Amino acid sequence: MENSYVWTERYRPKKFEDVTGQHDIVRRLKALVEQKNIPHLLFSGPAGVGKTTLALVIARELYGDDWKQNFLELNASNDRGIDVIRNEVKDFAKTKGLANIPFKLILLDECDALTKEAQQALRRTMETYSSSCRFVLSCNFVNKVIDPIKSRCAIFKFKPLRKEDLIEIVKKITKDEGLVVNESTITRLYELTGGDIRQLQNVLQSCASTSKTITEKEIDEFASKNESKDVKEIVILALNKKFILARNKLLDTMLNNGLSGIDILKQIQREIMELDITDDKKLGIIERCGEVEFRLVEGANDNIQLEALLAYIARN
Ligand SMILES: Nc1ncnc2c1ncn2[C@@H]1O[C@H](COP(=O)(O)OP(=O)(O)O)[C@@H](O)[C@H]1O
Ligand SMILES: [Mg+2]
Structure with a gap:
């Protein structure tokens, strides 16, 4: 393996045989x-x-x-x-x-x-x-x-990698890097990243920089530190009708964390439940999330769909 500092490159397969799944x-x-x-x-x-x-x-x-x-x-x-x-x-x-x-x-x-x-x-x-x-x-x-x-x-x-593929990839990295990672941590990683191996490797590398033993707790802390805070802010900005600020922060967050529209949408949906707004408002937004999700899966543009969702949140 090339001794690149960045794990996504260090663990990039070079031969057909090394490609997982x-x-x-x-x-x-x-x-x-x-x-x-x-x-x-x-x-x-x-x-x-x-x-x-x-x-x-x-x-x-x-x-x-x-x-x-x-x-x-x-x-x-x-x-x-x-x-x-x-x-x-x-x-x-x-x-x-x-x-x-x-x-x-x-x-x-x-x-x-x-x-x-x-x-x-x-x-x-x-x-x-x-x-x-x-x-x-x-x-x-x-x-x-x-x-x-x-x-x-x-x-x-190409399809997202399956859980068994992900296990294989994580095991290889943990062996090479001397990490301790148990099965439930891998399950958590799978839930967090879907089958996106780039994101998986980035999460692992970030967590490993502070501790060689990585548990679900580290994964959750990493995930919430990096994303939920930002997404929550975006939603709150939109609720306060600061649409332009919400939109700019949305674009920054997607870019900086390499998140897809679907990733952000899932988090917006999760955050809505935690917010201090009327149930009626929650229902309206959750309903919209479902619609946007469908459009994204059908191939609609991430930015346009998410901005439309923010516009909806800001107006209602
Ligand atoms: N099938 C796979 N087997 C092993 N590693 C993979 C696989 N797919 C992705 N990776 C890892 O994820 C990183 C990003 O993958 P890449 O091929 O650049 O993704 P994309 O599909 O976005 O082009 C790679 O450098 C490699 O470390
Ligand atoms: Mg690519």
Whole structure:
């Protein structure tokens, strides 16, 4: 393992064999890589489940030691727009790869953050460079990706890791780092993080910095310290009709803690019950939470939906 300070990197699998869970996906990708000719790939799924990791594994398997010269990682959600992406692809595609594989690999993360028009431009770029480049597109929601892109890619739907996968990952880390973590702690970690391994590793690393023995108590303290306080403040700001402040704090909290819309929503729902407001008001907000949750699962935009919820709280 690379001796990175950050555990998410230190424990990032480098070979197909080291990837935990996602068996079906690993099996299919492995077969493609063995033929040394892969189609464009579209990875969809929630955060921290191995999308970027598997793109990197593919690069290592295809190009061996030369993988870095043959691999370009771009993020579509930076506000640099499709033109910047296009230029970077152009520059990268221009120079010939070093390995005996006739194409290079480009990982474009969060491609569902691009507008429909930008996705059209991306599709044309993919076509222009299809003889010299293969794209691995990653997204959270496959239904936000336009059909002409989907139809050009082999699609892989990633799921959150299962509890048994999570246990395996935690056991490996605890062994390497000399931590003491029991079963109920792992259960708590699973409840807190879902199957998001990035979040899991970050929580573990934070807790381990103060104590080698990690119990449910440490996990709960970490979780509440970092999130509930912020979320509570956001809700209270909204209840006091300070919408702009609530909204700004919402965006900060999501960004700083790497939380998804669903994570925040679950906490808002929990916090509402604790607040000193009328039952009627609680019911109205809880009902709204249900609606927003449905929309988020269907692929609606996190920020827009949560801001709409805050607007509702502020007005009622
Ligand atoms: N299937 C997995 N097996 C083992 N570790 C994983 C797996 N998925 C994610 N991880 C861990 O979580 C981190 C983040 O995963 P990544 O692949 O970057 O997530 P994303 O799906 O958001 O691209 C990795 O660096 C790795 O440490
Ligand atoms: Mg990623």
